[in-house]
Amino acid sequence: MNTVNEQVVLKWPESLYSEFERKPGEEKRATHYCPGCSHGVIHKLIAEAMDDFGIRDRTIFVSPVGCSVFGYYYFDCGNFQAAHGRAPAVATGAKRSRPDSIVISYQGDGDLAAIGTNNILHAANRGENITVFFVNNAIYGMTGGQMAPTTLEGQKTSTSPTGRDTSLTGKPLHMSELLATLDAPVYIERVAITDAKHILAARKAVRKALQTQIDRKGFTFVEILSTCPVGWKMDPQEAKGWLEENMMKVFPLGVFKDQVKETEPLPVPVTPIPAEEVPEILFKGMSAFERTGEPDWGDVPERYREPKIKVAGFGGQGILFLGALLSNVALRKNFHVTWLPAYGPESRGGTANCNVVISTRPVAAPLITEPEVVMAFNGPSMDRFEPLVEPGGVLMYNSSLVSQEPVRDDIENVAVPATGLAVELGDGKVANLIMLGAYLSHTGMFTEEDVNEALNAVIKYKEMLELDRKAVARGFQYIRESQ
Amino acid sequence: MPVRFVKGNEAILQGAILAGCRAFYGYPITPSSEIAESAARLMPAIGGVFLQSESEIGAIQMVYGASGAGLRVLTASSSPGISLKLEGISYLVGSRIPAVIVNIMRGGPGLGNIAPAQGDYFQMVKGGGHGDYRLIALAPNSPQEMCDLTMLAFDLADKYMNPAAIMADGFTGQMMEAVEFPDPVTDLPNKPWSVQGNAETAGNLINSIYLDPEELEDRVRKLFEVYAVIEKEEVRSEEFYTDDAELITVGYGIVSRLLLSAVEIARADGLKVGLIRPITLWPFPSVRLGELARGTKKFLVSEMSTGQMVEDVRLAVNGRVPVDFYGRWGGVVPSVEELRKAIYEAYPEGETS
Numbered sequence: 001m002n003t004v005n006e007q008v009v010l011k012w013p014e015s016l017y018s019e020f021e022r023k024p025g026e027e028k029r030a031t032h033y034c035p036g037c038s039h040g041v042i043h044k045l046i047a048e049a050m051d052d053f054g055i056r057d058r059t060i061f062v063s064p065v066g067c068s069v070f071g072y073y074y075f076d077c078g079n080f081q082a083a084h085g086r087a088p089a090v091a092t093g094a095k096r097s098r099p100d101s102i103v104i105s106y107q108g109d110g111d112l113a114a115i116g117t118n119n120i121l122h123a124a125n126r127g128e129n130i131t132v133f134f135v136n137n138a139i140y141g142m143t144g145g146q147m148a149p150t151t152l153e154g155q156k157t158s159t160s161p162t163g164r165d166t167s168l169t170g171k172p173l174h175m176s177e178l179l180a181t182l183d184a185p186v187y188i189e190r191v192a193i194t195d196a197k198h199i200l201a202a203r204k205a206v207r208k209a210l211q212t213q214i215d216r217k218g219f220t221f222v223e224i225l226s227t228c229p230v231g232w233k234m235d236p237q238e239a240k241g242w243l244e245e246n247m248m249k250v251f252p253l254g255v256f257k258d259q260v261k262e263t264e265p266l267p268v269p270v271t272p273i274p275a276e277e278v279p280e281i282l283f284k285g286m287s288a289f290e291r292t293g294e295p296d297w298g299d300v301p302e303r304y305r306e307p308k309i310k311v312a313g314f315g316g317q318g319i320l321f322l323g324a325l326l327s328n329v330a331l332r333k334n335f336h337v338t339w340l341p342a343y344g345p346e347s348r349g350g351t352a353n354c355n356v357v358i359s360t361r362p363v364a365a366p367l368i369t370e371p372e373v374v375m376a377f378n379g380p381s382m383d384r385f386e387p388l389v390e391p392g393g394v395l396m397y398n399s400s401l402v403s404q405e406p407v408r409d410d411i412e413n414v415a416v417p418a419t420g421l422a423v424e425l426g427d428g429k430v431a432n433l434i435m436l437g438a439y440l441s442h443t444g445m446f447t448e449e450d451v452n453e454a455l456n457a458v459i460k461y462k463e464m465l466e467l468d469r470k471a472v473a474r475g476f477q478y479i480r481e482s483q
Numbered sequence: 484m485p486v487r488f489v490k491g492n493e494a495i496l497q498g499a500i501l502a503g504c505r506a507f508y509g510y511p512i513t514p515s516s517e518i519a520e521s522a523a524r525l526m527p528a529i530g531g532v533f534l535q536s537e538s539e540i541g542a543i544q545m546v547y548g549a550s551g552a553g554l555r556v557l558t559a560s561s562s563p564g565i566s567l568k569l570e571g572i573s574y575l576v577g578s579r580i581p582a583v584i585v586n587i588m589r590g591g592p593g594l595g596n597i598a599p600a601q602g603d604y605f606q607m608v609k610g611g612g613h614g615d616y617r618l619i620a621l622a623p624n625s626p627q628e629m630c631d632l633t634m635l636a637f638d639l640a641d642k643y644m645n646p647a648a649i650m651a652d653g654f655t656g657q658m659m660e661a662v663e664f665p666d667p668v669t670d671l672p673n674k675p676w677s678v679q680g681n682a683e684t685a686g687n688l689i690n691s692i693y694l695d696p697e698e699l700e701d702r703v704r705k706l707f708e709v710y711a712v713i714e715k716e717e718v719r720s721e722e723f724y725t726d727d728a729e730l731i732t733v734g735y736g737i738v739s740r741l742l743l744s745a746v747e748i749a750r751a752d753g754l755k756v757g758l759i760r761p762i763t764l765w766p767f768p769s770v771r772l773g774e775l776a777r778g779t780k781k782f783l784v785s786e787m788s789t790g791q792m793v794e795d796v797r798l799a800v801n802g803r804v805p806v807d808f809y810g811r812w813g814g815v816v817p818s819v820e821e822l823r824k825a826i827y828e829a830y831p832e833g834e835t836s
Contacts, residue, residue, distance in 0.1 A: 022688075024694070024695070056685065057680075057681060057682040057685045058680050058681065059680065059685075060552070060678055060680045062548075069692065072688050072690065076685070076686075077685050078678035078679070078680055078684055078685050078686075078687055078688075079678065079687070079688045079689065079690070080547075080548065080551055080678060080688075080689045080690075081578070081688070081689065081690040081691065081692055082544065082547070082574075083544060083547075083570055083571065083574050086540065086541070086544040086547075086571070089536065089537075089540070089541040089542075089544035089545050089547075089548065090544050090545070090547050090548035090551075091548060092534070092541075092545050092548060093506075093508065093544065093545035093546060093547060093548025093549035093550075093551070093552065093556070094548035094549065094551060094552045094678070094680070095548075096506070096532045096534065096545075096549065097506060097532065097548070097549040097552035097553065097554045097556075098552045098553075098679050098680040098681075100680060100681075101552075101679070101680020101681075102680065103680070118537050118538055118540075118541065119537065119538075119540075119541055119544070121537070122536075122537035122541065270527075270530040271530055272505050272529060272530035272531055273529050273530050275503065275667040275668065275669045276667065276669065278500060278501065278529055278667045279501070279664070279666075279667060281525070281528050281529055282497055282500055282501070282525060282529070282664075283487065283497075283664070286487050286489070287487070287488075288485035288486065288487050289485060289486060290484075290485055290486070291486060324488070324659065327488060327659065328488060331486070331488055331661055336661075337488075337660065337661065338658055338659070338660050339488075339658065339659040339660070340654060340657060340658045340659075341657055363660075363740075364740045364741070364743035364744040364747065365740050365741045365743070365744035365819045366654065366658050366660075366737075366740065367654065367737075367741065367816060367818070367819075369818040369819065369820060370818075370820065
């Protein structure tokens with residue numbers, strides 16, 4: 001037995017570089033870690049598992065900021081170096097891009113439990129199929145021994161020189177316990193790197209976590225209590241004793257979650273469809289049309305040509321749709337059109353408005369401050385936009401809801417009882433289409449057939465079509481009869 | 484070619500997908516959320532990845548991971564969200580990872596508001612994040628360009644291995660216009676440098692640490708050698724009526740369209756006014772502006788900010804002629820009429836209406 005164990009322990013894992021070429025300096029076979037540091041042992045446990053599972057080529061190793069920032073000196077696989085705390089987000093992006101890869105996020109306590117708490121918590125909660133090795137040595141090692149979120153109560157560090165005062169800085173954060181409250185993680189265990197017995201337990205946990213990922217069962221997390229003799233200002237032997245006597249009391253070892261057996265493998269990810277097939281899906285349900293020639297105003301009176309239109313009313317009155325439908329009508333007659341809605345708080349306070357510009361030339365400014373046409377669907381819109389209409393312009397207003405009379409006499413005022421007419425047709429909501437019909441009828445810009453053609457193309461719910469058409473027709477009819 | 488009537492924000496995602504982008508990571512923020520919403524609908528439908536991240540910081544790091552793994556990846560946000568992404572953008576540059584980042588700019592500083600603005604020019608064009616770097620910055624002014632420049636951004640990002648940004652505003656994002664969509668890209672570039680989790684790429688490393696200062700100096704020097712090529716090859720701008728112009732206006736994005744309307748009104752009144760519109764904000768059309776400065780009497784720069792791009796115009800013009808500025812900020816969009824007035828006031832012979 002001894003012989004077998006020795007062989008296992010003494011073999012140089014193939015998943016570690018045989019010489020650490022990326023490491024500066026002369027000594028290419030020793031790590032850069034301090035004497036008595038646990039990182040070397042943990043690296044070896046992971047590398048052995050990569051060897052044994054045959055996953056070296058598939059492995060993407062994400063090194064964080066911290067002492068293990070140089071993980072890529074050692075692991076002979078694909079490597080990412082990540083920003084401080086962000087390894088779980090980087091790992092998420094890599095894994096979702098390459099679902100067949102094995103992604104390891106290897107993080108220290110400052111990285112994972114302080115600056116990166118948000119990222120680890122959400123990666124765990126999403127159940128990313130990655131493995132996180134969390135090296136907890138209760139201190140910031142790389143930056144020279146500052147207090148970590150896992151620093152013990154009373155522990156002296158360079159930023160807690162009189163010992164950590166938990167009344168000021170909180171108590172040590174228990175990440176394994178915290179993450180174990182989430183539904184998604186399938187395996188969470190805390191182990192320690194001290195004596196052979198504990199190292200063997202750690203080895204087992206490392207392997208179980210990686211095997212679970214290989215089996216596509218979801219998020220695995222192994223917290224590894226580790227020594228930092230230099231940071232702790234102890235010799236390596238003392239450090240092991242301190243870990244066992246102090247850290248293990250605060251961070252008890254054990255399995256906090258294990259649902260590996262009962263978890264079904266995640267579904268095999270869908271492969272992207274070929275590029276050639278993309279447009280069909282991309283433009284599904286979006287009407288397309290061909291330009292058939294040059295736009296021409298024909299018999300439309302000069303004053304109604306090249307209109308800059310503002311449509312305004314309550315949210316829910318179909319204001320934006322009216323503008324979009326009118327745009328579609330004009331586009332199908334080869335005109336250049338822009339449609340621009342008022343958005344944000346303006347659109348949430350119960351009011352809605354949009355700008356439509358129709359032109360024979362490409363439209364420059366899509367925003368209208370001095371409209372030539374205003375369609376006002378309620379009193380507030382009338383108040384706001386009537387004064388802005390260009391002299392000689394057109395004000396169409398919904399006289400069912402607008403109680404005041406227009407005050408301007410230098411513009412054309414056209415009253416349309418749109419809501420009343422819509423209710424007569426059976427649905428007050430089509431007041432917008434009645435107004436559109438009235439506007440087009442008044443100006444002679446486009447015909448009822450032009451609108452119906454556009455309606456056919458843009459209306460998704462065909463059962464609405466009949467009423468919509470009736471409403472447009474009613475608008476045309478109303479103007480014909482009243483003029 | 485068939486045309487479709489689409490919103491600028493949607494055209495960005497459609498352009499991205501046509502360019503071969505198969506992953507979107509982002510966090511909701513007005514006025515860019517529609518891009519994420521379109522991605523949530525379309526990415527799964529084409530077998531791509533959509534993930535709403537825990538934060539803007541998370542989103543850009545997912546982009547780092549996904550693009551580092553060899554995919555074309557998009558993220559989109561708006562000003563305050565971009566501030567949070569700057570850490571990740573610096574890492575993308577430092578590690579030479581391409582990516583496309585959309586900023587639908589809004590009023591700032593601070594939480595500001597969600598109205599259209601251009602106050603992020605310094606942030607996007609001059610760096611913003613830590614260290615020496617440049618972002619390729621494209622400024623569309625129509626839904627058509629939201630599509631076209633997004634596609635271009637992916638090509639430039641891959642070609643030069645540097646992130647590229649789309650700098651637009653809420654108006655260009657919300658506006659609908661007819662768009663002709665190009666055919667999808669079918670031959671995506673090979674990325675032998677990436678880390679794909681397979682035998683071919685197992686030796687690769689995505690990294691931005693260079694502890695030896697001379698090594699880092701060399702690395703940054705190489706980066707700026709690439710930037711020199713970009714500045715030579717990739718400048719794009721558009722001009723209107725500049726041939727005989729005595730006053731040349733300068734504006735990007737939505738402002739360029741408002742300016743064009745004002746310029747055309749002034750032209751109809753007999754004023755010799757022109758417009759140059761930078762399409763690439765970095766690389767900036769400095770050379771062309773310098774040339775124009777030899778043939779015109781004055782420039783008038785307009786921005787929806789207190790004046791940021793105007794500094795680059797002044798550097799390019801280099802004192803040859805005066806450079807005036809007219810700005811609105813805080814989410815206020817200048818009207819065509821006030822731009823017209825600004826043009827008349829700036830006009831070299833002092834002619835006003």
